Amino acid sequence: MKLKFSKMHGLGNDFVVVDGIRQTVGLTPERLRQLGDRHLGIGFDQLLLVEAPHDGTNDFRYRIFNNDGSEVEQCGNGARCFVKFVTEQKLTNKRAIRVETAKGVIVPEYHGNGQITVDMGVPRLKSLEVPFIADGDAITHPLAIGDDSIDVTVVSMGNPHAVCVVNNVDSAPVAQQGPLVESHPRFPEKVNAGFMQIVNRGEIRLRVYERGAGETLACGTGACAAVVAGIQRGQLDSRVLVHTRGGDLSIEWGGPGHPVKMTGPAVTVFTGEIEI
Numbered sequence: 001m002k003l004k005f006s007k008m009h010g011l012g013n014d015f016v017v018v019d020g021i022r023q024t025v026g027l028t029p030e031r032l033r034q035l036g037d038r039h040l041g042i043g044f045d046q047l048l049l050v051e052a053p054h055d056g057t058n059d060f061r062y063r064i065f066n067n068d069g070s071e072v073e074q075c076g077n078g079a080r081c082f083v084k085f086v087t088e089q090k091l092t093n094k095r096a097i098r099v100e101t102a103k104g105v106i107v108p109e110y111h112g113n114g115q116i117t118v119d120m121g122v123p124r125l126k127s128l129e130v131p132f133i134a135d136g137d138a139i140t141h142p143l144a145i146g147d148d149s150i151d152v153t154v155v156s157m158g159n160p161h162a163v164c165v166v167n168n169v170d171s172a173p174v175a176q177q178g179p180l181v182e183s184h185p186r187f188p189e190k191v192n193a194g195f196m197q198i199v200n201r202g203e204i205r206l207r208v209y210e211r212g213a214g215e216t217l218a219c220g221t222g223a224c225a226a227v228v229a230g231i232q233r234g235q236l237d238s239r240v241l242v243h244t245r246g247g248d249l250s251i252e253w254g255g256p257g258h259p260v261k262m263t264g265p266a267v268t269v270f271t272g273e274i275e276i
């Protein structure tokens with residue numbers, strides 16, 4: 001059986017996007033890992049599956065799989081690619097669409113100038129909602145990593161994030177500490193680990209070691225979580241330019257109870273079909 005797909009990226013965070021409305025798709029975790037392999041398959045950080053919504057008031061359902069085969073709740077760069085995909089594939093002609101994810105509805109809006117803004121929903125800040133095993137709901141928590149201790153702020157953007165502040169992202173120990181944070185026993189569902197350098201109150205540099213995918217060139221929910229964490233810590237203003245290794249995202253957050261808005265590009269690289 002042949003599977004049609006588009007290869008896309010958001011700031012170098014790359015995706016295989018599959019229309020599960022007009023073709024039948026059966027993907028096991030093993031098959032996902034094989035398709036995600038950069039030598040033996042197509043290669044991707046995440047595979048995005050477009051489905052019909054469960055609730056008729058929404059336009060689509062959006063499922064996300066990491067390249068380790070795990071299904072996850074949310075993906076920010078993927079959300080922008082999702083809206084470009086459904087527009088290019090003529091699955092909709094709306095500019096603003098309502099998309100169901102495993103943790104609520106997101107509302108991406110296509111501006112037509114190459115930029116897409118996504119209402120990523122209200123971040124969850126309570127430890128239990130991340131989930132994170134904490135003594136209380138402090139803004140930073142010391143986390144023991146081997147012989148070191150790092151201070152993390154935990155945020156759920158639908159998916160779990162732990163953000164620490166570093167002096168320089170270029171020399172931050174992302175490859176060493178990232179996997180230890182990702183699988184730390186205090187995060188029962190694992191976590192995405194963000195390393196944020198604060199440039200000024202409106203600008204940060206960010207690297208993210210993603211749960212189930214390793215370090216990526218950019219992470220949209222990671223950018224949202226980092227800005228929320230920086231604002232919670234009193235170090236950032238409400239509109240922040242986030243520099244990632246793959247490019248820039250603009251993030252806005254009005255504080256607790258408000259949704260996070262993320263703006264950035266989405267690119268289609270090629271389309272293809274693969275035997276599965």
Ligand SMILES: N[C@@H](CCC[C@H](N)C(=O)O)C(=O)O
Binds near residue numbers: 213
């Ligand atoms: N690349 C993403 C996040 C993808 C999911 C993440 N690895 C997780 O397991 O939660 C983004 O742009 O947000």
